[in-house]
Amino acid sequence: MCPALAVTKTLEASFGMGVLFTLVLVCSNVLISALRKIIPEEVKTPAYIVVIATFVTLVKMFSEAFLPELYSTLGVFVSLLVVNCIVLGRAEAYASKNTVVDSLLDGIGNGIGYTIAICIIGLIREILGSGMLTFGATFTFIADLNGGEKIRLPILKVPGSDYDLSMQFFSSPAGGFLVLGITLAIIIAVTNYRQNKAKVDARIAAKKAKEAAK
Amino acid sequence: MKISWKRAFGVGGFLAGLCGVLALAIAGTDLLTRDTIARNKLEKEQNGLRKIFGGDANYGEATPLEDAEHPTLVKYWTVHEGEETLGRVYSAKGKNAYGEVALLIGVYSDFTLGNIVAIENTESYGQTLEDGYLLPYSQSNDKESAVEKVNCGATYGAKLCREMILAAKSHYQGGQA
Numbered sequence: 001m002c003p004a005l006a007v008t009k010t011l012e013a014s015f016g017m018g019v020l021f022t023l024v025l026v027c028s029n030v031l032i033s034a035l036r037k038i039i040p041e042e043v044k045t046p047a048y049i050v051v052i053a054t055f056v057t058l059v060k061m062f063s064e065a066f067l068p069e070l071y072s073t074l075g076v077f078v079s080l081l082v083v084n085c086i087v088l089g090r091a092e093a094y095a096s097k098n099t100v101v102d103s104l105l106d107g108i109g110n111g112i113g114y115t116i117a118i119c120i121i122g123l124i125r126e127i128l129g130s131g132m133l134t135f136g137a138t139f140t141f142i143a144d145l146n147g148g149e150k151i152r153l154p155i156l157k158v159p160g161s162d163y164d165l166s167m168q169f170f171s172s173p174a175g176g177f178l179v180l181g182i183t184l185a186i187i188i189a190v191t192n193y194r195q196n197k198a199k200v201d202a203r204i205a206a207k208k209a210k211e212a213a214k
Numbered sequence: 215m216k217i218s219w220k221r222a223f224g225v226g227g228f229l230a231g232l233c234g235v236l237a238l239a240i241a242g243t244d245l246l247t248r249d250t251i252a253r254n255k256l257e258k259e260q261n262g263l264r265k266i267f268g269g270d271a272n273y274g275e276a277t278p279l280e281d282a283e284h285p286t287l288v289k290y291w292t293v294h295e296g297e298e299t300l301g302r303v304y305s306a307k308g309k310n311a312y313g314e315v316a317l318l319i320g321v322y323s324d325f326t327l328g329n330i331v332a333i334e335n336t337e338s339y340g341q342t343l344e345d346g347y348l349l350p351y352s353q354s355n356d357k358e359s360a361v362e363k364v365n366c367g368a369t370y371g372a373k374l375c376r377e378m379i380l381a382a383k384s385h386y387q388g389g390q391a
Contacts, residue, residue, distance in 0.1 A: 043229055047229065061244060061247045061251070064251050066250065072334070075313070076338050173342075
C-alpha cells in the first residue's frame with residue numbers, strides 16, 4: 001500500500017518503481033530458489049530477508065548512480081521494498097519450493113503484474129491531478145532525446161489557457177487512496193459480473209438441455 | 215525443540231556465509247557505483263548553487279564547517295559578483311525520524327534570507343514537504359515569514375528545514391558580528 005499511495009503520483013515514477021520492484025523480485029526469487037535445498041528450515045525467513053535486503057541495496061545503489069532522478073523521486077520507498085509483502089511472499093510461497101527457471105518466470109510475471117497495477121493508478125492520478133501527462137521528469141533521457149525539453153501531453157489542462165479541469169486532490173496521498181479504492185471496486189465489480197454471468201449462462205444451458213431431453 | 219550444538223553451528227555458519235557473500239556483492243557494487251554517485255552529487259550541488267544567486271555570480275571555494283552551535287551546517291560558499299559580495303550559500307544536512315534533508319541555503323549580505331534548493335529529500339513525506347513548504351518558500355517574496363509557515367502536512371520535515379535555514383542565517387550574522 002505504501003508505494004501505491006506515495007510513488008504513484010506520476011506515471012513515470014510508477015513505472016520506475018515497477019521496474020525496480022521487478023528487478024528485486026526476479027533476483028531474490030532466483031537466488032532463493034537456487035539455495036532452497038541448503039537453507040536450513042530454522043532460519044528460512046531471516047535468510048530470505050537478508051537476500052532481499054541485499055538486492056534492494058544493490059538496486060538502490062545502481063539507481064542512485066545511473067538514474068539519479070528516479071532515485072530522488074522514489075526516495076525512501078526503494079528501501080521499503082525490503083519489507084514488501086509480495087517479494088517476501090513469493091520467496092516463501094513459490095521460490096522456496098520450485099526450480100530456478102520457474103521462480104525466474106514467477107518473478108517476471110508478478111513484477112509485470114505489479115508494474116501494470118501501479119502504472120494504472122499512476123496514469124489516473126497524473127491525468128486527474130496535474131491535468132497532463134509529463135515524460136522526461138523522472139527518466140531524463142526522454143527529455144534529452146527531445147532536445148532537453150520534457151514532453152507534456154495536455155489532457156485536462158492546457159498551459160497558458162483557462163482550460164483547467166485538473167483536481168490537485170488526486171496528487172495527494174488521499175487522492176491515491178481514493179483512486180486505489182475505486183480501481184479495486186471496478187475490478188471486483190467486473191469479476192463478480194463475469195462470475196454471475198457464467199453461472200446464469202450455465203443454468204440457462206442446463207434448463208435448455210433439460211427441455212430438449214423432454 | 216532441542217537443537218544439537220552441531221546443528222546450531224551449521225545453521226549459524228550458513229547464515230554467516232550467506233551474509234559474507236552478500237556483503238561482498240554490496241561492497242563490489244559500492245566500488246562500481248561510488249564514483250558515479252559522488253559525481254552526480256557534485257553536479258547536483260553545482261546546478262543548485264547556480265539557482266540561488268544566478269549563473270553570473272562567482273561562488274569560489276567552499277569553506278568546511280564544524281560548528282557545535284550549528285551542527286546541521288556542512289560548508290558555505292561566499293558569493294561575489296565582480297567586487298561586490300552578494301552573500302553566502304550554506305550547505306546544510308539534517309535528519310529526523312522520517313528521513314534526511316540536504317539543502318543549499320542562500321543568505322544575502324544584509325542577512326536577509328535568499329533562495330533554497332533541496333539537494334536531497336528522503337523524508338517519507340518528502341513530496342508534501344516539497345509542495346507544502348520548500349516550494350512556497352522559494353516562490354515567496356517575504357522569505358522571513360515564509361520560513362515560519364511550517365504547518366504544511368509535513369510539519370516535522372518543515373521544522374527541520376526551518377532550523378537549518380535559521381542556523382545558516384545565524385551563522386552568517388555571528389561571523390560578521
